[in-house]
Amino acid sequence: GDSVTQMEGPVTLSEEAFLTINCTYTATGYPSLFWYVQYPGEGLQLLLKATKADDKGSNKGFEATYRKETTSFHLEKGSVQVSDSAVYFCALRNTGGFKTNFGAGSRLFVKA
Amino acid sequence: GAGVSQSPSNKVTEKGKDVELRCDPISGHTALYWYRQSLGQGLEFLIYFQGNSAPDKSGLPSDRFSAERTGGSVSTLTIQRTQQEDSAVYLCASSFHQGETQYFGPGTRLLVL
Numbered sequence: 001g002d003s004v005t006q007m008e009g010p011v012t013l014s015e016e017a018f019l020t021i022n023c024t025y026t027a028t029g030y031p032s033l034f035w036y037v038q039y040p041g042e043g044l045q046l047l048l049k050a051t052k053a054d055d056k057g058s059n060k061g062f063e064a065t066y067r068k069e070t071t072s073f074h075l076e077k078g079s080v081q082v083s084d085s086a087v088y089f090c091a092l093r094n095t096g097g098f099k100t101n102f103g104a105g106s107r108l109f110v111k112a
Numbered sequence: 113g114a115g116v117s118q119s120p121s122n123k124v125t126e127k128g129k130d131v132e133l134r135c136d137p138i139s140g141h142t143a144l145y146w147y148r149q150s151l152g153q154g155l156e157f158l159i160y161f162q163g164n165s166a167p168d169k170s171g172l173p174s175d176r177f178s179a180e181r182t183g184g185s186v187s188t189l190t191i192q193r194t195q196q197e198d199s200a201v202y203l204c205a206s207s208f209h210q211g212e213t214q215y216f217g218p219g220t221r222l223l224v225l
Contacts, residue, residue, distance in 0.1 A: 004154075036216075041218070043115075043116070043216035043217050043218040043219060044203070044205075044216040045216070046214070046215075049213075089154065089155070096211065098143065098145075098160055098162065098168070098210045098211060099157055099160070099171075100145075100157070100214065101157075102147075102154040102155040103154050104153055104154040105154055
């Protein structure tokens, strides 16, 4: 079945460091891929998405590229801020489907 | 506008008791989802409602779990005879239509003693 695997962390970085959170997936068909973010005490929010191969999703300085050849959707940010401290979830949803499969989440701590 | 709301935000109960968790989706959203987030785990799909269609219950872990959605809006997730392994954060999400972006509520943190 469809699944998502992501590095869980926790990841601790200093402010202005470069961030990569790895995400790989297994899916039949051509899924849409997502990154959600959960800030402390809040619900999940969609951060970015990509719906087909080679698409790049971007938002708030974060970006991720849909790589079909490596079945990956790694999240990157060039310079993290303390306010980026949160849990990040990689997810996929197959075309025409409703069920979204989530990874286990990666906790990020950014220290000043 | 108002987002997805859930109540209560926290619930502590004793093993064997029944609990009801409520979700108010965004007005006009036809699709509603329930997920469970256990400590250190990803989100586990529980149940999905789309309009007036029969819900997809394929993710419910046992027959102690049930959910309903009245009038195509508010949804209640009921857990009967709670067990300690039911302790988790229960998240609700809604979307305008199936397959569109899901908006999540803040969750209900359930602790079964």
